[in-house]
Amino acid sequence: xxxxxQTPKHxxxxxxxRVTLRCSPxxxxxxxxxxxxxxxxxxxxxxxxxxxxxxxxxxxxxRFSAQQFPDLHSELNLSSLELGxxxxxxxxxxxxxxxxxxxxxxxxEQYFGPGTRLTVT
Amino acid sequence: QKEVEQxxxxxxxxxxxxxxxxxxYSNSAFQYFMWYRQYSRKGPELLMYTYSSGNKEDGRFTAQxxxxxxxxxxxxxxxxxxxxxxxxCAMSEIGSATNKLIxxxxxxxxxxx
Numbered sequence: 001x002x003x004x005x006q007t008p009k010h011x012x013x014x015x016x017x018r019v020t021l022r023c024s025p026x027x028x029x030x031x032x033x034x035x036x037x038x039x040x041x042x043x044x045x046x047x048x049x050x051x052x053x054x055x056x057x058x059x060x061x062x063r064f065s066a067q068q069f070p071d072l073h074s075e076l077n078l079s080s081l082e083l084g085x086x087x088x089x090x091x092x093x094x095x096x097x098x099x100x101x102x103x104x105x106x107x108x109e110q111y112f113g114p115g116t117r118l119t120v121t
Numbered sequence: 122q123k124e125v126e127q128x129x130x131x132x133x134x135x136x137x138x139x140x141x142x143x144x145x146y147s148n149s150a151f152q153y154f155m156w157y158r159q160y161s162r163k164g165p166e167l168l169m170y171t172y173s174s175g176n177k178e179d180g181r182f183t184a185q186x187x188x189x190x191x192x193x194x195x196x197x198x199x200x201x202x203x204x205x206x207x208x209x210c211a212m213s214e215i216g217s218a219t220n221k222l223i224x225x226x227x228x229x230x231x232x233x234x
Contacts, residue, residue: 002166033222042225045222048221056221109167114163115163
């Protein structure tokens with residue numbers, strides 16, 4: 001158990017709908033990362049939040065948005081869902097301050113949650 | 122072209138075999154190289170990491186990085202059925218304000234008893 005929790009485990013919804021995925025990071029971790037895993041694209045970075053602020057964006061569609069709340073939990077909102085949005089969505093957390101990698105230390109390992117499986121029908 | 126390319130699987134080997142998993146990459150700024158293991162219906166978990174070039178050994182696992190060739194490998198000795206999983210390579214840049222990971226697509230490994 002990584003200490004990262006995600007809800008719900010499974011979500012089945014119809015095209016055009018909107019869903020919210022929730023992530024609670026490990027205790028003390030300030031950074032939250034969202035990834036999408038699909039069969040054809042593999043695991044792709046979507047977005048990172050650090051202590052409530054957006055830090056980096058990856059291949060995140062405009063229909064998707066995220067936020068990190070004062071208690072550090074994060075939500076990923078997916079709207080106008082399409083069949084192609086069906087995937088596993090993972091959240092990861094780390095202690096990651098700025099310039100995390102400069103020390104050569106892996107204190108900033110990312111710990112992954114169990115994922116949310118989204119099926120759009 | 123993807124930043125990280127990983128040999129496609131699936132790979133099926135008998136118990137006790139030596140397994141070689143590989144990735145290539147194109148971004149010279151990558152300095153952190155990781156291998157994650159993902160069991161079915163679970164999140165990825167960090168198996169090993171290497172900073173810059175060189176080899177690293179941990180039990181039956183050895184990670185190698187060849188930055189001149191932009192090539193990384195994971196070797197599993199005396200493979201066990203419990204090693205059956207998807208193995209993902211991941212990389213990150215040094216000095217980045219974020220340690221976002223760029224993953225390969227993963228290789229599915231099955232170790233047959």
